[in-house]
Amino acid sequence: MAQPSGRSLRANVTLEEVAVLAGVSRATVSRVVNGSPRVSPSVRLEVQAAVQRLGYTPNLAARSLVTRRSDSIAVVITQPAGQVFADPFFPRLLRGISSALTARDRQLILLMPESSADEGRVANYLTAGHVDGALLVSLHEDDPLAPRLAAAGMPVVLAGRPPKGLRVSYVDVDNRQGAQSAVAHLIASGRRVIATITGPLDTAPGIDRRQGYRDALAEGGLELDRTLEALGNFTPEGAEAAMVQLLATHPDLDAVFAASDQMAATALSVLAAAGRQVPADIAVVGFDDLAIALSTNPQLTSVHQPIEEMGREMARLLIEAVDAPDPVLRRVILATELIQRASSAGRLPH
Amino acid sequence: MAQPSGRSLRANVTLEEVAVLAGVSRATVSRVVNGSPRVSPSVRLEVQAAVQRLGYTPNLAARSLVTRRSDSIAVVITQPAGQVFADPFFPRLLRGISSALTARDRQLILLMPESSADEGRVANYLTAGHVDGALLVSLHEDDPLAPRLAAAGMPVVLAGRPPKGLRVSYVDVDNRQGAQSAVAHLIASGRRVIATITGPLDTAPGIDRRQGYRDALAEGGLELDRTLEALGNFTPEGAEAAMVQLLATHPDLDAVFAASDQMAATALSVLAAAGRQVPADIAVVGFDDLAIALSTNPQLTSVHQPIEEMGREMARLLIEAVDAPDPVLRRVILATELIQRASSAGRLPH
């Protein structure tokens, strides 16, 4: 008998078929599948055997139709084109999210709107009830999606602290404490004229990391000198200009805290070109602990962020919010860790 | 009247309600929504107005239940832990995929199995019919998923050429031609002792890029010298060892083609440490055209790959396969482009 050509027939085992094989009703099979306690042990065994034998898998569409939940979560990555792709932040975060989501049998639906027209479609899609909640990852500040979804009553968790007092759950890395520990380390190793190359100061990481720098200076008894704070904007161009300027204005500079590894790498190049020895003359510390920190010369001391953990925590928070009867608002700040490498090796044997 | 606490009620506008408002039957509304031509213009207008007014959005679960297709596509990223994350390949590819998928109203379901146990679950999930097809992105070779899914009759498209003659559709970048053009460029600018630092030779890109190197040598009339081929394995450690060895064995070396930018960057460091001037003494060319190529000193000539385009093409191919009545097998190879920068600047003014 000829096999019908084309696509193989999907495994269409239904609850009904399992019920027949097990000699029970559909309802009972459903109970077993969903782990209800109201089933006698013997029947449960019987049903499980039938499920096994037929290779039954619940039809998610049918289930979703009646339960009115999709068991799926949207991850919205709003990406301002450019160079940010150099950063392995997204794969890491996605991995964390994915891991927590599959552990709880939720599907991950990925949305990457490119244009603002796309963003409108995404908002519609999300509020149409196709997903139970949304994880928002956005690097630019003025993302209108978060308030819009929150207003629509959709559970939402953000990656990173939102800007202006937006009341929505988020998970962030402790940028301030991370920067503080980096600069404290520089002070502890005897550096005294410490500059910072900052990120854009209209973003939370930019602000927080500079604040951490200031905290450390204050705690270390060093005076704050605004001319030691140069705007780098997280770009190579910005960092280069900042480093050049700092060298020109502060010949006695003996340490630089760059708010990102990429900027730190650029700073290292500028220093090398200027004939300054790192770490002998000047120590350099970055932030992010990317792979690039290992391929600079010398290797870069940097602040490590638990990105996967951040993703996992976001997913956990969101699921919690979805399952909760009332809206929940939670903030989670994850600790960072200073990874010491050659670029800040001691002046003071400490 | 008190608003019921908790989650806002989802927009539960149904076909029925639209039908009532428009004064037609459910079937007619369905026809309008799905763009059937068998509707009179006046009724269509009426229905569209009602849809608009109620903010109707089709319930995907219900639709999927009856059409027996999910209109969603899985993207499976099988990631061997490690350093490969440094590469922005995934975000780029995902963006391309996402773009093509949303343009055709398909959902992107992302799966990132971590363990082999996860991979088993993924295989089950996929064959359970929750998705219409799968896009497989795997950096390691012996991924059992592709043959398994293909055997189950699930439409599949791979990112990159599969290893041993696996008969499945894929989209790849022209690694061979890319490498060839890079090395041809070196020859054209007067280099004569050209080494290559290869990727792992059990992977398609590793093999293909070395082959491109050999092609260019042959075409340029240069003799193939196996001692000029050093294994770098796409890792910094491998590249460093390779570069050190090449310098030791070939004092007259005047060019290096590294099969990845990361390896090229490492090679540059080694050369700098050895006091060799780039590009005056030795030219260096990489592959991938990552952001890192811009932050090396000097900036790195590299082979650019159309990653987004690759993603888009994969999505297109898969949707085509899903819609086709019979299984389709297609291969698409996308051209690469050599981006010339300072690291290979001319010896011969050409």
Added chain:
DNA sequence: TTCGTGCGTGAGAACGCTCTCTTGACAAGG
């Protein structure tokens, strides 16, 4: 015995959609 009480199980109605079939209106042809 009689009457709850509790618990395992089944019957059957949704859920919102698509799709086949049927109906009815109208025009054209004999």
Added chain:
DNA sequence: CCTTGTCAAGAGAGCGTTCTCACGCACGAA
């Protein structure tokens, strides 16, 4: 005037679940 064909529109079944009830049985108390 009746038949035939065409085409818009409606009726209604059915997709695979879950979930509310109702049922029946066993058990213990009156």
